[in-house]
Amino acid sequence: MSVVKINVLTVPAEARERLEQRFANRAGAVESSDGFEWFELLRPVEGTDDYLVYTRWRSEADFQAWQDGQDFARGHAQARSDAGGQGPAATGSTVWSFEVVTQASPTA
Numbered sequence: 001m002s003v004v005k006i007n008v009l010t011v012p013a014e015a016r017e018r019l020e021q022r023f024a025n026r027a028g029a030v031e032s033s034d035g036f037e038w039f040e041l042l043r044p045v046e047g048t049d050d051y052l053v054y055t056r057w058r059s060e061a062d063f064q065a066w067q068d069g070q071d072f073a074r075g076h077a078q079a080r081s082d083a084g085g086q087g088p089a090a091t092g093s094t095v096w097s098f099e100v101v102t103q104a105s106p107t108a
C-alpha cells in the first residue's frame with residue numbers, strides 16, 4: 001500500500017520565489033530513490049498561506065530509507081547553508097502522513 005508524505009511549509013512572502021527556485025533546481029534529487037512514486041510542490045492560492053510538498057512512496061520503509069539516506073541529507077544541508085547566504089526559505093515545517101486507501105486515474 002502506498003504512503004503519502006506532505007511537508008507543510010510556512011514560507012514568508014519574501015521567500016516564496018526562493019523556495020520555488022530551490023525546488024526547481026532539485027530535479028532528480030528524489031526521483032531515482034527506490035520506492036519513490038510521485039512529487040509535487042503545491043503553491044498556496046486560497047485557504048492557506050502554507051506550501052505543501054507532496055511525495056508518494058511505495059511503502060513507509062522506502063520513505064524512511066530515503067529520509068535516512070545521503071540524498072536527503074545533502075539536499076537539506078544545501079538548503080540550510082545556501083551559497084547565497086540567504087539560509088532556509090521556510091520558517092516552519094510539519095509533516096503529515098497518510099496511507100492510500102483508494103485511488104483513481106483517468107480512463108482512456
